[in-house]
Amino acid sequence: MKRVKEYIALVIVSIFLGIILSIQFKTINKTVGEGVMPAQRAQQLAIELKKAQNEREAQGKIIEELETKIKQYEKGEIDKNVYAETLYNDTMKYRMLAGYLDVEGPGIIMEINDPPVDLEFGDGYSISDELGLVLQVISILNAADAEAISINDQRYTAFTEIEKAGNHIEINGVSTSTPIVIKAIGKPETLESALNLKGGIVTQLRDYDYLVHVRQEPSINISKYRKIKEFIYSSPLEQTAN
Known part of the structure; x- marks a missing residue:
């Protein structure tokens, strides 16, 4: 009789362990994706993060290069005439409005x-x-x-x-x-x-x-806005004289 009780208790414990393992497996699948182990998902995320960081650094370098060229052009033109100075000031104003300048x-x-x-x-x-x-x-x-x-x-x-x-x-x-x-x-x-x-x-x-x-x-x-915005679908509307 004692052996029968021990056997029944062992069966009940086994059933509970099976249920717990099943719940854990479903939870992992829901969290990281079915068929994907947590270590694999972590590796995927690390690769995606590195890619995003590289893209951000590349964009930052492009912005710096463009700003350097703009400054060289603006400072070179400003010495020529009053029109260039006005153009320079307007450029600064619109860059501030667009958020592409550090301000204080x-x-x-x-x-x-x-x-x-x-x-x-x-x-x-x-x-x-x-x-x-x-x-x-x-x-x-x-x-x-x-x-x-x-x-x-x-x-x-x-x-x-x-x-x-x-x-x-x-x-x-x-x-x-x-x-x-x-x-x-x-x-x-x-x-x-x-x-x-x-x-x-x-x-x-x-x-x-x-x-x-x-x-x-x-x-x-x-600080300035650091992402590059490219216009693909928009273009300036030509102004016609009335």
């Missing part, structure tokens, strides 16, 4: 930290899940005449992409995480007032328990 000036710095994690229940959420609120901040700063904006030191332009990637955020193709630090150059008092309006974006963020700090700064540095 007075403005504000806004920092958004995630709410404290509930130690009892372990619950927590992140601003990376609320990118709409981040975009709302950008929209308010633009409406308040901000002249340049960056998010975690990534220049915000008309071509900026902001996407959620797992537990991180990708801005201009660069992975970043909380806290979110937004810098804006413009009239500091106007920018701060726009963010701190009663019932405005700062109030909304704090209502969701985000930790928000906004301060004015006499001098802020904002």
Whole structure:
């Protein structure tokens, strides 16, 4: 009788082990892809990361070469006549508008930290899940005449992409995480007032328990947009005289 009980217990244990192994196998397949071992997936990701880093470095070198050529041309032409000087100044202005120049000036710095994690229940959420609120901040700063904006030191332009990637955020193709630090150059008092309006974006963020700090700064540095944008489908529209 004792042997029968031991045999039954052994069978039950074997069944439970089989169920556990089956669940683990399904979980791995769902996470890394069916038929792909974790080590293989990690190797694939490492290759893709290296490729992306090489492409980014190559783009950076191209930008530097082009900027060097532009500066040589601009400085060479500026000595010739007033027209060239005007053209040079206009070029600088439009490059600033497009975000292709490092800039500095007075403005504000806004920092958004995630709410404290509930130690009892372990619950927590992140601003990376609320990118709409981040975009709302950008929209308010633009409406308040901000002249340049960056998010975690990534220049915000008309071509900026902001996407959620797992537990991180990708801005201009660069992975970043909380806290979110937004810098804006413009009239500091106007920018701060726009963010701190009663019932405005700062109030909304704090209502969701985000930790928000906004301060004015006499001098802020904002780096240029570093990705190359090629126009494939667009071309300048010829202006005709009326």
